[in-house]
Amino acid sequence: MFARSFIDSLDFAGNGRQISGEVPVAEMPRLLDALESPQGTLEYTVRGVVDKQGNPLLDVGITGNCRLRCQRCLGAMEHAVRIDTRLLLRDQASLEALDAGDAGGEEEEFDSILADAHLDVLNLLEEEVLLSLPIAPKHEFGHELGACQAVGGGNEPLRQAQDRQEEEKNPFAVLEKLKRS
Ligand SMILES: [Zn+2]
Numbered sequence: 311m312f313a314r315s316f317i318d319s320l321d322f323a324g325n326g327r328q329i330s331g332e333v334p335v336a337e338m339p340r341l342l343d344a345l346e347s348p349q350g351t352l353e354y355t356v357r358g359v360v361d362k363q364g365n366p367l368l369d370v371g372i373t374g375n376c377r378l379r380c381q382r383c384l385g386a387m388e389h390a391v392r393i394d395t396r397l398l399l400r401d402q403a404s405l406e407a408l409d410a411g412d413a414g415g416e417e418e419e420f421d422s423i424l425a426d427a428h429l430d431v432l433n434l435l436e437e438e439v440l441l442s443l444p445i446a447p448k449h450e451f452g453h454e455l456g457a458c459q460a461v462g463g464g465n466e467p468l469r470q471a472q473d474r475q476e477e478e479k480n481p482f483a484v485l486e487k488l489k490r491s
Pocket residue numbers: 380381382383384385448449457458459
């Protein structure tokens with residue numbers, strides 16, 4: 311059983327702490343929903359930092375592999391996870407101000423998360439991996455294309471996308487099509 315880690319995030323940043331480890335993909339239920347199989351392990355490092363402006367930050371690094379489901383053929387596709395991100399720890403009030411959009415035109419340099427005194431590291435890692443995944447993963451053209459065929463109703467969505475591209479290139483293509491029909 312994988313041991314869940316919790317950190318006091320502000321203390322963790324303030325004292326420059328670091329944790330690293332491995333987590334099986336199978337321990338991340340929300341991520342599993344997006345995957346083709348529960349195979350794979352992710353290595354992670356979370357490092358606490360305070361920048362020159364005094365902002366408490368977490369540097370999150372995640373690497374590993376998982377298997378996505380191709381949206382065309384529904385087959386498995388290997389996906390390399392390479393995440394290197396910096397998160398700003400904010401208190402509840404400042405997060406709410408940010409959500410309300412009145413952060414005073416402040417530039418959003420980093421993504422923000424709640425400065426939780428009992429931050430669930432696994433949950434944080436899962437969130438970051440989910441955000442990094444492609445929305446509609448598909449096998450690349452030319453790569454195993456023979457094996458990647460749309461299931462069921464042919465490759466209709468693909469054809470529509472190509473038509474749309476044609477129309478953008480040539481606005482008269484739409485008229486052509488109207489005349490033809
Ligand atoms: Zn495919």
